[in-house]
Amino acid sequence: MHEWSLACALVRSAEEEARRRGAISVHAVTVSVGFLTGVVPELLRRSYDMAVAGTLLEGAPLLIRMEPVSARCPACKKESTFEGFALLCPACGTSGLEVVAGDEIFLRGLDLEVADENESEAGGDHV
Amino acid sequence: MCEHCGCGLPDEAKGGTGNHDHPHDHTHREEVVLYRNLLEANERNARENREHFLEHGILAVNLMSGPGSGKTSLIEALAGRLSMRLRMGVIEGDLATDRDGARIAALGLPVWQVTTGSTCHLDAAMVHEAMHRLPLHDLDLLIVENVGNLVCPGIYDLGCHLNGVLLSVTEGDDKVAKYPVVFRNAQFFCLTKTDLLPHVTFDAERPKREARILKGGLKVFECSSITGEGMDAFVKYMETEREAMVG
Numbered sequence: 001m002h003e004w005s006l007a008c009a010l011v012r013s014a015e016e017e018a019r020r021r022g023a024i025s026v027h028a029v030t031v032s033v034g035f036l037t038g039v040v041p042e043l044l045r046r047s048y049d050m051a052v053a054g055t056l057l058e059g060a061p062l063l064i065r066m067e068p069v070s071a072r073c074p075a076c077k078k079e080s081t082f083e084g085f086a087l088l089c090p091a092c093g094t095s096g097l098e099v100v101a102g103d104e105i106f107l108r109g110l111d112l113e114v115a116d117e118n119e120s121e122a123g124g125d126h127v
Numbered sequence: 128m129c130e131h132c133g134c135g136l137p138d139e140a141k142g143g144t145g146n147h148d149h150p151h152d153h154t155h156r157e158e159v160v161l162y163r164n165l166l167e168a169n170e171r172n173a174r175e176n177r178e179h180f181l182e183h184g185i186l187a188v189n190l191m192s193g194p195g196s197g198k199t200s201l202i203e204a205l206a207g208r209l210s211m212r213l214r215m216g217v218i219e220g221d222l223a224t225d226r227d228g229a230r231i232a233a234l235g236l237p238v239w240q241v242t243t244g245s246t247c248h249l250d251a252a253m254v255h256e257a258m259h260r261l262p263l264h265d266l267d268l269l270i271v272e273n274v275g276n277l278v279c280p281g282i283y284d285l286g287c288h289l290n291g292v293l294l295s296v297t298e299g300d301d302k303v304a305k306y307p308v309v310f311r312n313a314q315f316f317c318l319t320k321t322d323l324l325p326h327v328t329f330d331a332e333r334p335k336r337e338a339r340i341l342k343g344g345l346k347v348f349e350c351s352s353i354t355g356e357g358m359d360a361f362v363k364y365m366e367t368e369r370e371a372m373v374g
Contacts, residue, residue, distance in 0.1 A: 002283070005248075006165055017159070017163070021159065023157075031165075032162075036311055038308035085304075085308070086304075086341065088340060096342065103311065105164070105166065107162075107163040108161060109160045110158070111156070112156070114154060114155055114156070
């Protein structure tokens with residue numbers, strides 16, 4: 001269940017970015033999951049729900065975008081999209097295609113509530 | 128500064144006391160688009176590992192498979208055939224116990240046992256820490272035995288030069304297509320326990336065919352660590368790859 005490790009990396013990365021931008025809360029987190037990573041979305045979501053406890057992200061929903069696989073044939077150069085792991089060129093049947101997309105997992109975006117610039121500079125301690 | 132009343136400015140600039148009762152949070156919503164690779168830290172560590180191995184002239188090999196498919200036995204069989212020609216060290220990865228590490232130590236080989244606790248795979252940072260427990264100057268070949276798991280180790284680059292997947296004939300000939308992730312970054316595939324083929328229903332061609340579809344150019348070996356059948360080809364592969372690496 002590598003989803004747990006990935007969820008921890010996701011929360012760490014998202015919280016660091018949110019704080020760097022002066023966020024006081026997080027409305028949502030979006031992650032892009034390439035199909036070839038073998039990540040199970042439901043397991044990632046459950047892991048995320050546990051990993052956000054006590055962080056700035058607590059309560060922010062996780063939006064998961066599954067990314068299809070895109071690969072280029074070394075023989076005929078045709079680029080195709082795939083929904084499975086068997087990457088055979090549909091045009092010429094060659095295997096060993098070069099993966100262009102779909103083998104990575106990205107923190108894609110953050111929806112933040114950010115303190116106004118002067119507020120954060122002043123420490124936000126006035127009423 | 129609040130746009131409604133100027134609070135945040137000195138009192139004289141506001142022309143008042145600074146008291147205000149209008150509703151405002153002094154915050155705004157911001158949608159940020161990022162493309163931050165969550166495996167980036169691991170990939171950076173893996174690159175450093177690879178450079179480190181290269182500096183020492185060490186061929187590093189990551190062995191992945193489900194539990195019980197014969198990774199440790201393959202290492203033992205390899206050790207018996209290599210020792211005079213290549214100096215081998217081993218990093219063992221397991222959730223718990225040092226049993227595998229003890230087996231390798233019993234052969235007189237340098238070994239470091241990583242126990243991951245609850246983590247289902249080795250990552251590049253764990254390998255980095257472990258490699259510095261080994262006498263790198265005295266090694267030519269480093270075998271990293273990953274945690275027994277046919278899924279999760281597949282997406283973690285350890286910085287090894289070769290990634291290999293093992294499947295034993297007792298696990299069933301349908302497993303390759305069922306567990307495709309580990310094959311994506313593999314350079315070789317080893318069908319193990321072939322001495323048991325007469326006793327099981329197993330079409331040896333099926334996993335080989337399916338593995339080659341998942342990864343073009345995959346090298347395939349059929350070995351028995353018990354009888355030694357097929358081991359010569361595997362030993363030769365390790366030696367050839369080491370020679371190619373050091374030029």
